[in-house]
Amino acid sequence: MGCFFLALTVQGAWRTIRTYSWDRTTCRMRDGFVARAEGSSGNYEFRPRYTYQAGGATREGIVYKPGYSGSSQAGEAEALLSRYAKDTDVPCYVSGDDPDKAALARPSLWTLLIVLFPLVFVAVGVGGLSFAWSPRRMAPDPEKRALSSKAGSPLQAAGCLAAFFGVFLVAGLGMSLFFTLPALKVVKARSWREVPCTVIESRVRTHSDSDGSTYSVDILYEYEAGGRMRRSNRYEFLGGSSGGSAAKESIVAANPPGTRRSCFVNPENPDDAVMDRGLSKTYWIVLVPLLFAAAGFGGIIYAFRIRKGGPRAPGDAASFAAKPAGAAAIPSGPVKLPTPHPVAKVFGMLFLALFWNGIVSVFFWKMLSEWKSGGKPFGLTCFLVPFVLVGLALIFGVFYSLLAAFNPRPSLTLSSKAVPLGGSATLSWTFTGAVSRMTTLTVLLEGAEEAKYRRGTRTYTDREIFAKIPIFESAGAVAQAGSADVRIPADTMHSFSGGSNRIVWTLKLSGQIPKWPDVTESVEIEVTPS
C-alpha cells in the first residue's frame, strides 16, 4: 500500500521537478480575472491570459501554476490579480519539449516533502519484514537465550514515554496555532484602515465529507483600496469550518447582498481585508489544544522524573538492591513526610476534568448539533453516555476536592526515613485547622503489590494489598497532635521498585467529618530489608 502511494506521490513530484527544467522567458499579461472554481470546492481562482514567444511564434497561455486549484480566500486570488496586472511584462516559464505549455509560476519544491509521508509507511513495512526474517529472529532455540539480557533500559522506557507525551505536546501546540495565529492578526488589525464595503454574495458554505458536514461563513464583498475595487470573502481571521450552522446563518442573514458596511484593510497590502476584526468567543477553543500541550509537557517531565527517581540501574544511589548487604546507608533522624497541598489537589482535579471534558465536549457538541439539525445519532449518543458520565464524575470530583481543601490539614513526621523489617519508627502528626470537626481518626499501614503491564497500546496497573496493619485509632475527640509506633513485621516483604513492578508500604490517615469530605492522606514510606 505504501509503495502504491509512494508511486503516486513520486509521479506528482516528478511533474513538479520537470517544471524547473522549463525555460524562463517574458510573458505579456493580456488580462485576468478572479472566478469561482467549478465543482464542489467553491474556491476562488485567478484565471490569467498572457502571450509569449516560443518556437518562433507568439503563443497564448492561461495557466497560472501547474496543479493550481485556487483558494478558499478570494483575497489571495485578488492579490494575484494585482501582481499580474494587465499590459505588464512578467517572468514566466515555457516547456522546452512542448512550447504550448507555459505557466506564470512553478509549484514550490517544498511540496516534494509529501513524498516522505508514504515513505514512512514503506520504511515501517520494510523494517517489519526484515525484523520478521532476520536470522536473529529465526534463532533455533529461544529457550537458551539469556534471561538477564531481557532487562529493558530505563532510559529507553523513559524515552518511549516521553515520545508518547511528545505527540500530545506537538499536536497540542500545532492545533493551538490555528487559534493563536488568527488571534495575533486580530491584535495587528487594530491599526488597519476602516473602509466602506458592499456585500456581493452571502451564504453559509457547507463542507461535506464522510464524517458529516461542517459550515463556514462565506460573504464576498467589494471595497476600494490602492486605487481600484477589490474583493475579499474573509469574514474574520479565524478560518476553516465547524459544526453547527445556526450562528453562521444569523451572520449571513445580517449581511445580505447589497449591504453597505465597514470593512478593514491592511495598509501594507490592500488585498488583505477583513469584515470583522473582533475577538469572538470561538477563540477560547484554543484552551483545548493548549490543555493537550500542557498534558504532553507534564508527561515528558514525569517520564524523566521517574527515570531519575527509579531504582533500576545498578549502582544507582536510590537502589539498595544493588548494594552489598549492610551498605545501605539510610539517613536517620526524623523526616517530614510529603503530603500534597490541598490546592494542588483541586488544581490537579480541575486539570483532569478540563482535559477529559475538553475532549468529550468536541464529540458531545457534534452529537447535539446533529440532534438539533434533525438527525438521529443514536449510535454516537449511546457511545458517548459513559464518557459523559465520567466527565460529570470528574466535575463532581472538582467540587469535592474544593470542599476538602477546607479540611484540617495534617503534617506527618516519621522518626526515621526508612524502617527495617522487624523494626519500628514513631509517626507524629500535627493538624492545622478546625480539628474539632473530626469525630474519629485512624492510621493504617498498608502493604501492596503493584504490577504494571501493557495490553495493546494501553498500560494498566493492578494492585493487590497483602498487609493491613492498624497503627492508631482515636478514642473520643481527636487531638490537635499525636503520635504512634509504626512496627513492621519481620516476616513480610520490604519495599521494592523494579520499574514495572513495585511493593509499596503506605501510611493511610483518615479522619471522619460528618456531612463533609473526610480528611484523607496517603504517604509512602520505605521499608528496607532487615
Added chain:
Amino acid sequence: MSEISVLLQDRKLAYRPGETVRGTAYWTLGGQPESVEVRLFWRTEGKGSTDTEIAASRTFQNPARTDRRDFELVLPAGPYSYAGKLIAILWSVEVIAEPGSEAEHQDIVVSPSGEPVRPAPLPETPK
C-alpha cells in the same frame, strides 16, 4: 551442539542476603567464544511486565571452546526472593557465551529464612 551448565558449591540453592555465591561454570561451545560471563541477577514474574537487574557479574578471561571456571559473586541486601499474588521475584545465576548469547541459568532463593517471602493472607473483614 553447545552445552553450558552452572554448578553451585555444595549444590546450595538458598542464600542469605550478603552471602557469597560460589560455583563453577562448564561449557562446550560450537565455536570459539568471544566472551563468557557469569551473572547474578533478579527478575520479576507475574502479571506485570518483566523487570530485571544484574546485581553482580564476572567475565572470564580467554575462554576456550571447552572450558570450566570457578566464580564467586556477592549477593546484595535485597530484594528478597518473593512469591506474591501479582509479583514474584526470582534470583538466578546465569552463564552467557557470546556470540549468540547462548546461556544457562540456575535459580536460587535469597532471603533470611531460606524460603521466598510469602505474604500471610489478610484476615477476613467483618461485614
